[in-house]
Amino acid sequence: xxxxxxxxxxxxxxxxxxxxxxxxxxxxxxxxxxxxxxxxxxxxxxxxxxxxxxxxxxxxxxxxxxxxxxxxxxxxxxxxxxxxxxxxxxxxxxxxxxxxxxxxxxxxxxxxxxxxxxxxxxxxxxxxxxxxxxxxx
Numbered sequence: 001x002x003x004x005x006x007x008x009x010x011x012x013x014x015x016x017x018x019x020x021x022x023x024x025x026x027x028x029x030x031x032x033x034x035x036x037x038x039x040x041x042x043x044x045x046x047x048x049x050x051x052x053x054x055x056x057x058x059x060x061x062x063x064x065x066x067x068x069x070x071x072x073x074x075x076x077x078x079x080x081x082x083x084x085x086x087x088x089x090x091x092x093x094x095x096x097x098x099x100x101x102x103x104x105x106x107x108x109x110x111x112x113x114x115x116x117x118x119x120x121x122x123x124x125x126x127x128x129x130x131x132x133x134x135x136x137x
Contacts, residue, residue: 003030003056003070006111008104011073018074019122020081022115026074030067031088033057037064038092059107065096 004022007013015023034040036057060067068091075087116123 002114003033003060003067004111004115005070005103006108006115008108011070012076014070015074015077017126018077018115019119022118023074023078023081024083027071027078027085030071030074033060034064034067034071034092037061037067040092059102060100063100064093066098066100068093069095069097071095 004018004026005011005014006017015026018026033054033056037060071091072087072095075085078085079087
């Protein structure tokens with residue numbers, strides 16, 4: 001399970017960079033991480049799957065409201081691309097402005113590298129995948 005945030009400008013900018021399959025999965029995976037953090041997933045399921053030990057859960061645990069903001073950004077991007085889906089009417093926590101304290105650090109560079117390795121053809125449209133910006137040429 002991963003919550004990929006390759007861009008540092010905003011949650012929406014990160015969602016906009018993602019290819020179709022990754023963006024589709026981000027909506028579900030980020031929601032699963034949020035549910036684990038706020039205790040909405042059955043405890044026995046969390047323990048059985050060791051989900052509470054995943055790095056992504058540790059990374060977002062102190063900032064569930066910011067994760068909720070990222071989830072909504074993924075839904076907005078998904079809908080803008082013409083995919084019919086309803087945004088979640090309620091999240092397990094309210095979205096908040098701001099970014100986690102790790103924002104802008106090595107996490108973004110690692111996510112960029114993962115995306116580029118996953119689909120070099122798609123992600124070659126972005127320059128500097130290993131640097132500080134993933135903007136379109």
